[in-house]
Each structure stands twice: as structure tokens, then as C-alpha cells.
Amino acid sequence: ETGVTQTPRHxxxxxxxxxxxxxxxxxxxxxxxxxxxxAKKPLELMFxxxxxxxxxxxxxxxRFSPECxxxxxxxxxxxxxxxEDSALYLCASSQDWVHYNEQFFGPGTRLTVL
Amino acid sequence: DAKTTQPNSMESNEEEPVxxxxxxxxxxxxDYIHWxxxxxxxxxxxxxxxxxxxxxxRMASLAIAxxxxxxTLILHRATLRDAAVYYCILIxxxxxxxxxxxxxxAVRP
Numbered sequence: 001e002t003g004v005t006q007t008p009r010h011x012x013x014x015x016x017x018x019x020x021x022x023x024x025x026x027x028x029x030x031x032x033x034x035x036x037x038x039a040k041k042p043l044e045l046m047f048x049x050x051x052x053x054x055x056x057x058x059x060x061x062x063r064f065s066p067e068c069x070x071x072x073x074x075x076x077x078x079x080x081x082x083x084e085d086s087a088l089y090l091c092a093s094s095q096d097w098v099h100y101n102e103q104f105f106g107p108g109t110r111l112t113v114l
Numbered sequence: 115d116a117k118t119t120q121p122n123s124m125e126s127n128e129e130e131p132v133x134x135x136x137x138x139x140x141x142x143x144x145d146y147i148h149w150x151x152x153x154x155x156x157x158x159x160x161x162x163x164x165x166x167x168x169x170x171x172r173m174a175s176l177a178i179a180x181x182x183x184x185x186t187l188i189l190h191r192a193t194l195r196d197a198a199v200y201y202c203i204l205i206x207x208x209x210x211x212x213x214x215x216x217x218x219x220a221v222r223p
Binding site for chain 2: 004033042043045048056058090091092102103104105106107108
């Protein structure tokens with residue numbers, strides 16, 4: 001498989017559940033990103049990892065916990081979410097953390113919190 | 115932060131050229147102009163970027179005004195698959211990729 005993949009593509013969870021979103025890139029990139037896209041709002045950058053180190057955390061609530069075990073994999077662990085956290089969660093990667101490098105996005109995980 | 119202004123929506127006929135404008139009057143000398151697009155039910159994809167000179171690639175052309183305060187993304191022959199939201203974004207080294215609301219392009223058959 002090539003490019004950036006995300007699983008699951010759709011997820012429905014209750015507010016007390018714990019779930020994880022997975023992202024994998026097969027491009028040999030060193031930087032990976034989590035974005036949130038809510039209905040009728042622009043994409044919001046959540047987290048940036050460069051060489052497996054978190055380099056940016058945009059005031060994201062602690063109920064979202066990222067993990068980057070290696071340069072090819074990125075997880076977003078979810079717990080005690082709120083209905084307003086329902087959104088499309090997008091993962092992206094780029095060659096490095098110089099932001100004018102082209103970013104490659106996955107198809108996203110559509111999350112619904114009941 | 116330097117910001118961009120784009121029309122909310124545009125329409126085009128299939129097989130015709132499309133010119134998508136972007137105003138960025140507060141652009142700084144180190145800002146690159148990037149364009150991404152997001153097709154329905156997909157993540158965004160990179161289209162093109164430039165600094166001062168016009169740029170061409172297999173997807174589109176980017177025309178940058180001499181004063182760099184505006185730019186235009188040109189799709190030479192729109193197809194139905196080009197229907198998407200197009201984002202114009204200014205980025206300097208070390209900046210975040212900050213998306214606005216973009217221009218929703220509809221292509222009529």
C-alpha cells in the first residue's frame with residue numbers, strides 16, 4: 001500500500017469509551033500531523049511530530065493523546081470525548097518539519113461521539 | 115499572521131479554464147503561496163506552490179502578481195473531478211499550515 005492510510009475510516013463511540021485512531025505512512029517521511037476538521041470550520045492543526053518527537057501541541061484537550069512509536073506510525077488515543085469532538089480527523093505527513101514541504105493527507109477518520 | 119481572502123464559491127463549465135483568485139495583501143517576503151484542494155470525502159491534496167515567479171505543474175498553474183499581494187490558481191481545462199474546495203495558504207519556514215474556508219468550485223457538465 002502507498003501513501004498515507006488511516007484506520008478506521010468511521011468510528012462511533014460513547015463518551016465513556018476509549019478508542020484509538022491509527023495513521024501509517026509509506027512515504028519515508030520524517031514528520032507527521034494530526035488535524036481536526038469540524039463541520040463548516042477550517043482544518044485545525046492538533047499535533048506535529050518530527051522524528052518521533054512531538055514538536056507542536058496546539059492547546060488540544062488532554063482527552064486527545066497522540067503517540068508516535070516510529071516515523072511511519074502515528075496514533076491518536078481518545079478517552080472521555082464530548083459530542084462536540086465529532087469531526088473528521090485527518091493525518092498527514094511530510095518529508096520534514098519545514099512547513100513549506102508538501103504535506104500528504106490520509107482519507108481521514110469520521111468520528112461520531114454519542 | 116498573514117491571511118488570505120478567497121471567494122466562498124465559484125462555478126465553471128467542464129472543459130473550460132478556471133481562474134481561482136486569492137488576495138494576500140499582508141504577505142511577507144518569506145511567505146510561500148501554497149494551494150491545496152479537498153475533494154468530497156477525501157483529505158486535502160497539494161496542488162502547487164510558489165514564491166515570486168509563476169509556476170506550472172501537471173495539475174495547474176500559479177500566477178503570482180508582481181507585488182505578491184494576490185495570486186491566481188489556473189486550471190486549464192476543468193473536469194468534473196476538479197470539483198473541490200480550493201485553499202490558498204501562506205507559509206513561512208517554521209509556520210503552521212493554516213487552512214481558511216477556501217473556495218468551493220462546482221463544475222457543470
